[in-house]
Amino acid sequence: MKFLKNIFAFFIPLLAMLITFSIYLLIDNVVDSYKQKISSDYSIVIITNTPLIKDNINELAGIRVDKIQTLQKDKIINNIKSNLSRTSIDLLKRKLPHFYQIYLDSFPTSTQLAKIKDTLLQNKNIRKVEVFSKDHNQVYLLLVLLNSISFILFFIITIFAIIIIAKQIKLWFHEHNTKIAILRLHGASILYSASSVLNYAIISSLFAFIFASAFLYYISNNITVLFPVELYDIINVHIDINFALVKIFVLSFCISIFTIIGVLLRYKIQND
């Protein structure tokens, strides 16, 4: 009971941080799934005077250009070739500009599409830019906003969690001060002397990881607890639970270990 009481003040802020991180991971996953679903709902077609080199256009409106596909002229020529002589067809082939379709790494908002159009038109080699898109703007922007809010929340909770965890470690140091001092007088290293404090921190981190994992596992199987049922009609939410658990584990132990190292260093500087 005393042990549980001891680790409580460390466990709760760490768990709060990990749960916020789990929620952020879920929302990020939903946004990614939605992005994938709508990724083909736009089209950017450009017409250039000379052949286009992909390396010259790597990024548009802050979005990485995934690929530039050449549109074959043959289709256009096929549609009109019955009315033209062979010489005219050859001439047309030579005179026709080059057509390309640009694929971006992620779905652009309408503002980004407008910016992309302006950017492309500044290129003197580009004669014309045509942009077509379905309007996903509102839903997409709301999801991105939700994602950002969950990340900011996670960030703020992490800072507060680190402050509370550091205070708790200092409190443990104070409680074990006599023991640490006696062990140090016998030649023990600071890590050895503070092993009981380290044990508390590791066990707390382990508990926090188990609880946060259980939460993520439950939520990922019951996504409607966080999101409306209709979400399934729009997107297929699939979470790589193993990878998410690894992230939570790493975060849980990294935060604990780095905070302990910070407090230990401070203690060492003050006492050596």
Added chain:
Amino acid sequence: MIQAKNIYLSYDDNKYIIKKGNFSIRPKEFIFIGGNSGSGKSTLLKSFYGEIPLKHGSLKIDNQEVFGIRGKKLRVLRKDIGIIFQDYKLVNEFTIEENIMIPLKINGYSNEVSKDQANKLLKHVKLSHRAGYYPNELSGGEQQRVAVARALAHNPKIIIADEPTGNLDDYSAEVVWNLLKGANEQLGITIVVVTHRVPKNLGIKFRQLSLEDGIIYEVS
């Protein structure tokens, strides 16, 4: 074993507690450091294990310079010393057996070896029947016997004792003196004891240093 040349000790720069300290202690010697309360006996002792840093001079313990010692070197020095305190300084969360195991575990001995050695020492200090007890369940005399056993556990070259019988009744004090005498005679451990009351009839050859106004004297 211990050589001090012109050592100065102070807690702040304004007043030196020890001035121009010069003395040497040979291996296997039994030394008493005496003096009035506040004369700096404990401060001098603390400088032996690096608790109080030297301001000036040179202090060598088993050829290891203590001046400016820190970090790993300090830890190694402390591993070679057994320390006994007036207030015992036992870890209350540990049983007395675990307390005796402290220097052994720090020196890298396995749990089994440490436990064996702790039990031998508990037998030696006649506390085998209390191995699983915690320090606050023992009397002051018993706690100091545990402290002596802990100081002997890793077979140190030197034992430093700060008023080891200061809080004890005559019977317990005699037991502690006999344990220290045995460590010196049978194991050849150098013993340095700070006390303002040198025991009568110790039955062993010893040397005495005295502190007065920050100056260390040899008592003939």
